[in-house]
Amino acid sequence: MTNIIATPLDTDMHQRLNAVEASVVLYTDTPLNLNSGTTLGPVDVAYHTYGRLNAEKSNVVVVCHALTGDQHVVLPHPLTGKPGWWSSLIGPGKVIDTDHFFVICSNVLGGCMGTTGPRSTDPATGHPYMLDFPVITVADTVRVQVALLDHLGIDQAFAVIGGSMGGMQVLEWAAHYPERVFCALPIATCARYSAQNIAFDEVGRQAIMADLDWCGGRYLLEGRIPHKGLAVARMAAHITYLSEAALTRKFGRKLQGKDKVSFGFEADFEVESYLRHQGSTFVERFDANSYLYITRAMDYFDMPSEYDGHLAHAFRNTPVHFCVISFSSDWLFPTRDSQAIVRALNAAAASVSFVEVQSDKGHDAFLLDEPEFHDTVRGFLSGMSERRGLSFVREAP
């Protein structure tokens, strides 16, 4: 296990943040058993921690990232330089206060930021796995996260939190490791991935596979990168992260640096320019095969099917306290998906609170500075901290 300080501790804030960028090799003796029936090992796990673990190891917050996220939750992303994807929510004095909590986030299995995925070297061949990487599930990803906590000697996470595919992981944690989770916050997510979402994923995959530079998945060996296909996949997906209201408010029919349309195919409209930018920046930081594998893991996510169609059975007698959050304009994971989770939790007599945050920002709202959302998380964590009798190790600022 190597600990690397990713960013120079040049400010008080960074010192308080106590960011640690680390990676560990797991499943070296016994390989990981996957849902597909195959095994995988060894498995590199790249992760970040923020804050300090208290003596009781009771202040751990596990953050689960979404499809295109990674462990750079608070620290700037090394490839884009942009702020960490949840730096609005997490940090010293923030909603998830790293002065109080010890935050852990690992790159998902199949990812491309250090955790073993299709770009990693297959020890059997010495080449990247590419399409020889096994198809993984959300449950497999969570299995690795639990193994990471074992490795760190942490019995129970105080909270597990995540949005979108991160929320699916939260549900897996609560269902399969209830004794390892005190409270769970599945946000803007679902227990059963919808036909429409599978359809959008399939469009993205076909866009990647249509790119001749994908080379049947072997682009790394051919020295090529399916930039165009991956950009199209990102563009299509990005529309689903927003709402029509947000697109209209943000862009409407505004033209990009011109007074009138060009009567051509350049980006006349700001929304076109914005989408093209989303596509072209994404390909700099993401691996096309990882995109295939992680979307496939989401397609396969169907918790009720594990329990003969009864989601409530996944949470029978659960000790976990839940806070389910949805956003009113999210059409990728609409509120009714969260309501289905809440109904199941109620039927399982679980402790659950539910908030539908009013927002016109679509699915993306969970990544943004939405006051009602942040207030909800803050209030829930505060109440749960009290109930858990959390003794914080407070550091001088």
Next chain:
Amino acid sequence: MTNIIATPLDTDMHQRLNAVEASVVLYTDTPLNLNSGTTLGPVDVAYHTYGRLNAEKSNVVVVCHALTGDQHVVLPHPLTGKPGWWSSLIGPGKVIDTDHFFVICSNVLGGCMGTTGPRSTDPATGHPYMLDFPVITVADTVRVQVALLDHLGIDQAFAVIGGSMGGMQVLEWAAHYPERVFCALPIATCARYSAQNIAFDEVGRQAIMADLDWCGGRYLLEGRIPHKGLAVARMAAHITYLSEAALTRKFGRKLQGKDKVSFGFEADFEVESYLRHQGSTFVERFDANSYLYITRAMDYFDMPSEYDGHLAHAFRNTPVHFCVISFSSDWLFPTRDSQAIVRALNAAAASVSFVEVQSDKGHDAFLLDEPEFHDTVRGFLSGMSERRGLSFVREAP
């Protein structure tokens, strides 16, 4: 002008239908003036007629097709063999009864089924236009349709009807040629194309342009076809034609001819298989460059902008009678888009009826056998026929 009977008159129904497949060359002396400021000519116009023109030439129904439609409204499509795209609505004894009405539908300007488009030969070079084809607008398309009616010696259409981009054409007819239209039925459409719709169009265009076989638009000269890119464009667009409810009802998470998932990237789910099929059949009948041009025409559609933002001014003192129809689950052209049209028509003191059809079938509903939709059209046309004093030439069945 050549008249070709497309289908052998082997049944009574076909005889009653009196289908005529025709084409005409217009703008031979004076070219067509386009919104872009350029000109185009001559212009081939491919069209179908169904039914018989009455002596007063007062029973004409102009049908305007959508992005990927064409003039094969009732007759089976020559390339796919599928029934005409509005054969549920139009035909002998149907809602738009070809025993009473004389139906005309022409392939849009920029199309690929006989009307001049990017695949047509540029008389200046002897090669296909390809990207030298001028960017056209919905107004340009309607200009050609009006010229076709001039050519046929028809002063006024009894009705102009169309859904989606066809509805945009209906609005253009009513706004710019009010004396040529007795009644107008804009269906599942808008007066101002939204940022979200531009965004989806742009994804489709980028998917096509990302295909190396597109060859910078010159694929016809290179003997190649950007099948994969066009298929991805179609797949992405097709999702927007449906609704989540329809996708869930029709497919849900049903597997395609298997009991369990494959843990691979083949089409495990029926919805994937369906989408792939939509993509692969589309490329057999549609031209990739036409797709670029026609989506661009939609992007540019913004009637209020022609009237300083006041759509009502487009219809001031209009003699046209309107029937505006939307579908409750249509998220591509949601009901609020139709309401904006109705508000403008009300402000212009126009004669307008408005129905939001309750349907969970999404935008596609306008192409389907939706009883409430069909009843609405039937009732409106019946009332309008009476008001117009239409004398039908009834034929023996």
